[in-house]
Amino acid sequence: xxxxxxxxxxxxxxxxxxxxxxxxxxxxxxxxxxxxxxxxxxxxxxxxxxxxxxxxxxxxxxxxxxxxxxxxxxxxxxxxxxxxxxxxxxxxxxxxxxxxxxxxxxxxxxxxxxxxxxxxxxxxxxxxxxxxxxxxxx
Numbered sequence: 317x318x319x320x321x322x323x324x325x326x327x328x329x330x331x332x333x334x335x336x337x338x339x340x341x342x343x344x345x346x347x348x349x350x351x352x353x354x355x356x357x358x359x360x361x362x363x364x365x366x367x368x369x370x371x372x373x374x375x376x377x378x379x380x381x382x383x384x385x386x387x388x389x390x391x392x393x394x395x396x397x398x399x400x401x402x403x404x405x406x407x408x409x410x411x412x413x414x415x416x417x418x419x420x421x422x423x424x425x426x427x428x429x430x431x432x433x434x435x436x437x438x439x440x441x442x443x444x445x446x447x448x449x450x451x452x453x454x
Contacts, residue, residue, distance in 0.1 A: 319400050325353050326361045326399040327392065327446075330370060334387040334447045341373075341380030361399065368398040387444035396438060 328351050333342060348358035362381050365371040372384035383390070446452065 319396060322357065322361050322364075323396050323399045325351070325357055326365055326395050328353070329358065329361055329381075330365065330383070330387075330390060330395055330443050331447055331452050333371065333381060333383045334390075334443050335452075336382070339382060341378065341382050343380040347381065364399055365395070368394075370394065370398065387447060388442050390443040392438040392441050392443070392446070393435075395443075 329347060332347060332350055336342070344355060344359055344362065347353075347362070348355045351358070353361075362371055362373065366373045366381070366384075369384055370390055371381050373379070373381050
């Protein structure tokens with residue numbers, strides 16, 4: 317359950333945009349500088365999140381990016397799956413796509429519990445909850 321760097325960047329970008337209560341747009345430059353992410357990566361991530369409807373973008377003077385949804389309606393899993401379409405949430409320590417039910421490995425039950433708990437966390441927690449924790453400082 318390791319994700320591409322763009323997933324981390326995407327979650328940071330959504331969190332950053334979530335901290336603003338207004339409907340103002342934030343520029344690509346502002347977002348990339350605030351998050352210390354290269355502009356090229358920031359641009360790609362924001363484009364993907366715009367296509368998915370998580371972020372809204374506007375071109376031209378006064379344009380930029382803002383959230384398209386209420387942070388309470390953006391689940392962490394939504395951001396992950398949008399930015400990593402190959403994300404395999406069915407972790408197998410040995411890289412198998414399916415368990416060999418004829419003989420489970422000795423770690424199968426323990427890893428299944430961890431995987432299920434992780435999936436529950438990213439599926440049921442929202443951006444608003446992460447932001448409300450106060451842990452993120454930009």
